[in-house]
Amino acid sequence: MKETAPITLTIDGREITVTPGTTIIEAAAAVGIDIPHLCYCPGLKSTGSCRLCIVEIEGLRSPVVACKRKATPGIVVHTDSPTIREARRFVVELLLSRHPRECLACDKSGTCQLQRYAYELGARADHFLVEYPNHPVDDGNPFILRDPNYCVLCGRCVRICHLQGAGILDFIDRGLKTKVGTPWDRPLDQSGCDFCGSCVEVCPTAALIERQQRGRGREWELRRSTSVCGYCGAACAVDMHLKGDEIVRTSTPQQVDYLCARGRFGWAHLSHPERLTMPLVRENGTLVTADWAEALDAAANGLTAVRGQWGPGSVGGIIGTGVSNEVAHAFQRLMRAGLGTDNLDTSLGFKGLDVLRDIHEIYSGKRATLEDIAGADVLLVIGDAARRSPAIWPKVKQALASGASLIYVGFYHGRLAKAASVWLRSRPEAAEAVLHHMAATLLRLDEGGRLPGRRYGDFRNYRTALQRALTKPVPDPEGPDESDLIAACTFFGDLSRKAVVIFAVDGITRGTASAAVNLAYLTGRTERAVYPAVSAANAAGILTVLGNGKAPAESGSRGTPLFAGKTLVRGLYVLAEDPLSTFPDSERWREMMGKLDFLVVQDMFLTPTAALADVVLPASSHVEEGGSFISAAGQLVRFDRVIPPVGMGNPEILAQIGARLGIPRLRDVNDPTAEIERLASNCTAPGSKPALFAPSVSHFVVEDTPGISLVGYASCFHPVHDAKLRRSGFAELEPYDGDGIALSPEDAEALGIVEGVEVVALSPHSQVSARVKIDNGLLPGVALVSPDAPVALALLGGSWPLGPVPIQLSVTTT
DSSP: OOOOSOEEEEETTEEEEEOTTOBHHHHHHHTTOOOOOSSOOTTSOOOOOSOTTEEEETTOSSOEETTTSBOOTTOEEESSOHHHHHHHHHHHHHHHTTSOOOTTTOTTTTTOHHHHHHHHHTOOTTSSOOOOOOOOOBOOSSSEEEOGGGOOOOOHHHHHHHHHSOSOOEEESOGGGOEEEOGGGOOGGGTTOOOOOHHHHHOSSTTEEEGGGTTSOOGGGOEEEEEEOOSSTTOOEEEEEEETTEEEEEEOSSTTOOOOHHHHHTTGGGGOTTSOOSOEEEETTEEEEOOHHHHHHHHHHHHHHHHHHHOGGGEEEEEOTTOOHHHHHHHHHIIIIITOOOOEEEGGGGTTHHHHHHHHHHOOSOOOOHHHHHTOSEEEEETTHHHHSTTHHHHHHHHHHTTOEEEEEESOOSHHHHHOSEEEEOOGGGHHHHHHHHHHHHHHHOTTOOOGGGGSTTHHHHHHHHHHHTTSOOSOTTOOOHHHHHHHHHHHTOTTSOEEEEEETTTSOHHHHHHHHHHHHHTTOOSSOEEEEOSSTTHHHHHHHHTTTSOOSSTBBTBOSTTSSSSOOOEEEEESOOHHHHSSSHHHHHHHHHTOSEEEEEESSOOTTGGGOSEEEEOOOGGGTOEEEEOTTSOEEEEOOOSOOSSSOHHHHHHHHHHHTTOGGGGGTTOOHHHHHHHHHHHHSOOSSOOOOOOOHHHHOOOOOSSEEEEEOOOTTOOTTOHHHHTTTGGGGSGGGGOOEEEOHHHHHHHTOOTTOEEEEEOSSOEEEEEEEEOTTOOTTEEEEOTTSHHHHHHHGGGTTTOOEEEEEEEOOO
């Protein structure tokens, strides 16, 4: 029987009471006693390999390792006796004998744990004469500098990489040649590294450091401020380490918290030399620098003139993702109250708006959180959700480490497929059908009629429609067979196990989302059982704020309605968006924007869209403003301003234009607190009784087509064509500038195509040239493009961002 009674022990003369299972080092830390350690790291499994945390226990002949030894009742522990100090000094001197003696110039000086313990113990670096390892340094990537010569073999990086990263780090070689390396000892950028930087976070020495930190400040010179990552809907916390008003590096609030590559390293754009710092106005056809008053007057007067000549309906606004709720709230007030127009839209029309709106309406319970994923017993992951929102993967790994079962619905033989208990093979267009077949299998196996969904009033209609729709087999030649479906339903149908359904709103169709929610409802999982990941930051917040607590009407269902023909827009205000680079059919957009009477663009950089503007206003980042996001889990996440904006921030710009349009109170845009909280509560409040949604045959019956189908599938660093990420070094990590086409080895061989060759790709929408990448994770008959890449915008056309579309490939001849 597991012991539950509290345990009392004595450490350095202090009586301490802890729960069973607590280690000595944890018990000591709880009362402020610091036991020296290198390999031990809170949140990681202890190995006891460094032997620095040894302590004495009265009555035992030999010291014990504090990070491994559990506390037991009545023991008396001594952590700093002369014998223990001498043993620790011996350990540190052994480590110093093979360690570079460059503390004066080392970036980790002052925070290096080896340096600290050497000082505290009075260790000498020249006590032992051992050959210097002279390992080669891995410095070929833009983010992480890996120097094995500084490594003390504590194994922290190995454990954290396997816990929540790519699992590429491990010990290699033996004896004095032992080091931490990658598969085949390749550089990080050639080994499958995610560049999440978790290894850097836990490294106690300078073996792993951020390249961007080098020479920019010692740790004691930096102040620390907590904010929120603005690259996806997870809204992860991130600590900014600042020297003056410059971000030197980032970290997580706790050492073993997770940040993806974007959240950890995607901040260099804030100080990039190409960033706009002053407004531009067009004079005689050329954009020239202007002062703020002149530019703000020009923006307000230009929009007012269009409204005066053509009416309020001739003015529109487009807002990008990643801005705070407060900025979105101010923008919609400016357009509605200041210009009298309701022509508001967002790039979410291309990034899962319909699915996000549907989830808000059809899922009546609170959404699952990332911690719900980590604590789940069964996970159903659909498509590329873990790529679009990278914070999902480490939580999935944590759940698997605790014994969870994973069901993966998708076509890509990557991490999820390899880790899955059941892989339901499915191309994107067939995912909805697979989920409906899974529901039918659940009902067939439910001989006792215990599924809670049977008791819903609309169950009969649902079952009838399901039976009618499933007259055909799964429309995918590579799809799952009956045994796969039964195995998946055995896991998911166990009602005693906590289950979470995970998908990305911009990575699936509306029908697939409804089918996923049906599975949750059918098994009675009506609370915290659906996690709708979003690759766009604050998508839920922008959607909620622009719609006054509800999803905007049909505007944006498949992109902006501003040029749909119903209203002739002549004046446009674009905030934090670049339609010419990120919207499909960019040439059509260029043509439409060329017909505008007046265009205002507010952005950080002179984007292709900004280059067409009459007035360009420098935009600020959310970390330069403060405010709030609504996360994918539906939670209101607040954050403070970390650094001042370059010039004038978004809130003040909108307030200044608002004042010129007769809305003086708009300058209070940073304090619509009560309104934001009300809107957020509407977004997350439980709705009505759960209801099953009858499937439609036309929604998911897919005809099998010969040849190769092209689909949009997120890369690890999606989206690499984001202007901020490209100016933060991410373009270097994506093969062929992120604008290639990935093929399976089988298809490449059949077509006589090799890695890196340039091909002409022809789809029903366009013809473009692109380079080929061979991807072993692909099934034959499926080709991939990163959804944000120009080649995807062109080839997928009206089927963007998911596809599929048939393509023909031919090798370019020169």
